[in-house]
Amino acid sequence: MTNQSSRAGNGLLSALPDEAWLRIQPHLQRVDMPLGQTLYQPGGKLNHVYFPVDAIVSLLYVMQNGDSAEIAVVGHEGIVGIALFMGGESTPSSAVVQSGGYGYRLPSRVIKEEFNASVAVMHLLLRYTQALITQMAQTAVCNRHHTLDQQLCRWLLLSLDRLQGSDLVMTQELIANMLGVRREGVTNAAMNLQRAGLITYARGHIHVVDRLGLEQRTCECYAVVKREYDRLLAPDKLA
Amino acid sequence: MTNQSSRAGNGLLSALPDEAWLRIQPHLQRVDMPLGQTLYQPGGKLNHVYFPVDAIVSLLYVMQNGDSAEIAVVGHEGIVGIALFMGGESTPSSAVVQSGGYGYRLPSRVIKEEFNASVAVMHLLLRYTQALITQMAQTAVCNRHHTLDQQLCRWLLLSLDRLQGSDLVMTQELIANMLGVRREGVTNAAMNLQRAGLITYARGHIHVVDRLGLEQRTCECYAVVKREYDRLLAPDKLA
DNA sequence: CGATGTATGTACGCTAACGCACAGATTGCC
DNA sequence: GGCAATCTGTGCGTTAGCGTACATACATCG
Numbered sequence: 001m002t003n004q005s006s007r008a009g010n011g012l013l014s015a016l017p018d019e020a021w022l023r024i025q026p027h028l029q030r031v032d033m034p035l036g037q038t039l040y041q042p043g044g045k046l047n048h049v050y051f052p053v054d055a056i057v058s059l060l061y062v063m064q065n066g067d068s069a070e071i072a073v074v075g076h077e078g079i080v081g082i083a084l085f086m087g088g089e090s091t092p093s094s095a096v097v098q099s100g101g102y103g104y105r106l107p108s109r110v111i112k113e114e115f116n117a118s119v120a121v122m123h124l125l126l127r128y129t130q131a132l133i134t135q136m137a138q139t140a141v142c143n144r145h146h147t148l149d150q151q152l153c154r155w156l157l158l159s160l161d162r163l164q165g166s167d168l169v170m171t172q173e174l175i176a177n178m179l180g181v182r183r184e185g186v187t188n189a190a191m192n193l194q195r196a197g198l199i200t201y202a203r204g205h206i207h208v209v210d211r212l213g214l215e216q217r218t219c220e221c222y223a224v225v226k227r228e229y230d231r232l233l234a235p236d237k238l239a
Numbered sequence: 240m241t242n243q244s245s246r247a248g249n250g251l252l253s254a255l256p257d258e259a260w261l262r263i264q265p266h267l268q269r270v271d272m273p274l275g276q277t278l279y280q281p282g283g284k285l286n287h288v289y290f291p292v293d294a295i296v297s298l299l300y301v302m303q304n305g306d307s308a309e310i311a312v313v314g315h316e317g318i319v320g321i322a323l324f325m326g327g328e329s330t331p332s333s334a335v336v337q338s339g340g341y342g343y344r345l346p347s348r349v350i351k352e353e354f355n356a357s358v359a360v361m362h363l364l365l366r367y368t369q370a371l372i373t374q375m376a377q378t379a380v381c382n383r384h385h386t387l388d389q390q391l392c393r394w395l396l397l398s399l400d401r402l403q404g405s406d407l408v409m410t411q412e413l414i415a416n417m418l419g420v421r422r423e424g425v426t427n428a429a430m431n432l433q434r435a436g437l438i439t440y441a442r443g444h445i446h447v448v449d450r451l452g453l454e455q456r457t458c459e460c461y462a463v464v465k466r467e468y469d470r471l472l473a474p475d476k477l478a
Numbered sequence: 479c480g481a482t483g484t485a486t487g488t489a490c491g492c493t494a495a496c497g498c499a500c501a502g503a504t505t506g507c508c
Numbered sequence: 509g510g511c512a513a514t515c516t517g518t519g520c521g522t523t524a525g526c527g528t529a530c531a532t533a534c535a536t537c538g
Binding site for chain 1: 494495496497503504505
């Protein structure tokens with residue numbers, strides 16, 4: 001994954017061709033993205049796309065009975081609201097801020113115009129979308145085959161890659177909602193990781209002690225996704 | 240989902256603007272797609288895209304230990320090989336023919352040129368891609384939350400929508416690979432459905448007796464995906 | 479028509495995760 | 509400083525699906 005980026009702190013914004021940046025920049029609006037904020041409702045009209053900087057957004061599906069499951073996660077490497085340029089205008093899933101912070105938003109009209117006006121912008125956004133697709137596919141595989149311990153590792157790593165530092169602010173209850181499992185299950189998995197000396201945590205604060213250990217304990221899914229993000233969004237591929 | 244379509248029997252080909260069809264048509268090649276054929280290997284170069292007609296193709300991820308899980312399924316409504324126009328050139332998943340038949344293929348170069356040459360073609364393919372994304376997302380949710388019985392119903396319905404008639408030719412072993420579960424689990428689920436009078440089956444042949452019953456027994460995932468395909472690929476939206 | 483391979487059924491113990499109920503423990507607030 | 513809310517730990521019994529091993533049935537082909 002592209003690391004913290006120069007222009008506005010978002011990887012996609014940074015990768016825009018200069019003239020596209022100049023057109024877009026006046027319409028960009030810095031916004032706070034507090035924990036728990038819902039950016040999109042299922043089926044709802046999308047008025048903006050969001051470029052997170054130090055916030056993390058979860059795309060998740062909420063079932064009729066209230067159970068939920070995370071589909072993918074978006075941070076400073078990406079954009080929330082691909083349905084706008086993909087032509088669907090809406091999606092059956094929601095977008096919720098999973099780690100508070102800030103980002104930039106852009107009116108729907110502007111992103112659509114830019115997508116259609118510049119082939120470079122289009123290709124950039126489509127490559128990002130393919131990376132996101134890989135993440136979703138791997139989430140499906142992971143849900144099918146891997147243990148909660150492994151999935152928690154993967155999830156922590158995905159979050160870590162999108163933050164600076166090694167501390168996450170999130171309760172086990174929240175993580176359980178994202179992974180679509182019981183809160184007690186997360187408690188249990190987190191204790192396992194703590195006993196193994198990989199993390200420490202207390203009341204909504206998780207500190208990662210041994211990142212490498214997490215990478216060794218997680219399933220292949222994390223590496224597959226990371227490799228694909230690196231491949232598709234490598235700096236030399238970006239306009 | 241768009242039903243069996245006029246032009247060449249594939250929904251996307253049928254929805255192409257006339258002039259795009261005229262450009263593409265000379266490069267289309269009718270190909271047999273026998274059961275079990277691998278169209279793409281993970282990470283491999285894609286030489287063609289495929290438009291199934293009466294074949295069904297599974298996109299699936301095979302893990303290092305050989306376990307597998309289906310990500311999505313493509314039939315006469317779609318195209319196999321979206322990574323080509325998305326700009327990635329390859330994917331970590333494979334594409335395998337899950338129900339034998341025939342389709343048409345098109346050299347990579349042609350689809351890429353057409354994607355870039357015609358805004359109508361581009362928007363058509365992107366809307367299809369978004370529908371596919373919904374299917375993948377819902378697969379992840381379904382893997383997390385729903386019983387094998389429900390998932391089998393969903394899977395049968397997805398297949399049924401892509402075939403004419405009510406008979407599927409596929410062993411329980413194959414279905415198990417697609418769903419990423421044990422063969423015995425499928426045997427068990429299939430017996431449940433048979434006892435309920437929804438299907439009959441024998442040695443690799445499944446006959447659906449009560450489609451409505453399947454729809455009632457499956458989870459919401461099937462309906463969510465179908466609604467999204469209908470919405471995004473409705474005839475009046477198509478060029 | 480009998481042999482061989484393939485497809486399906488069955489049994490049994492095992493484990494991960496669930497549902498529920500409740501017990502600390504920490505934080506923030508009045 | 510005490511109360512309330514929130515967060516985390518724990519202890520049940522339950523269940524869906526797994527791994528393994530084997531049994532039966534059907535189908536094809538020599």
